Amino acid sequence: MHITTLAKLILTGALAVSAPLSAAEVFTWKNHSGTNTYSDVPRNLKPAQSGRVNVRTRSVTPAVPTQPAVAENQSLADQQKQLSEEIARQNKQVEAQNQKIEAENRRQQEANCQTARINRQFAESARVNNRADLIARYDADIAKFCN
Structure with a gap:
């Protein structure tokens, strides 16, 4: 079935009008x-x-969105103190998350180091043509992950 240029224009116009609606x-x-x-x-x-x-x-x-209720009788200093406590609480949560991430990164680094050492040992006993290349590659991995 052949669609004429006029039909294409009408279809494009209808799509353009209906999208914002x-x-x-x-x-x-x-x-x-x-x-x-x-x-x-x-x-x-x-x-x-x-x-x-x-x-x-x-x-x-x-x-x-609903805003947290602020007591009418609360002084500006009390409001500031309340906001500071909320920010401090959020900062503690962020710090705890950062410590978890750092611990996970250390564990991953240690695992990568162990894997690089095992690979290096395998490369020394391997009977392949590119043994020197493998040893150099795994030495670079040990330098990268074990320091």
């Missing part, structure tokens, strides 16, 4: 009579008053 956000909220209202713009243009609908799963999530 399918990617639009859908907002929902309950109106004054208690029924659900759906729109492509949030209620009163304020996302905090609406929920965002995932059309595929039909689940509703807040349109604006």
Whole structure:
């Protein structure tokens, strides 16, 4: 079947128009009579008053991520102290993860060193034409992993 140039243009135009429409956000909220209202713009243009609908799963999530509650009566110094404690807690978690990664890297380095030494021993007893090349290669691996 032969598709003409005009049909190709129409198809391309339809795809170009439909792509942005399918990617639009859908907002929902309950109106004054208690029924659900759906729109492509949030209620009163304020996302905090609406929920965002995932059309595929039909689940509703807040349109604006919730912020941690800050007590009205908390002084600025108390708020700063609370934020500093939160940052310190996060830094401790990152430090613990870094220590685990360093320990795993050390174990991997030791395993690579052991493998390079075993390969070097094998190369010395191997009866192949390129034994000198293998020995040089495994010596380089030992220098790389065992220092």
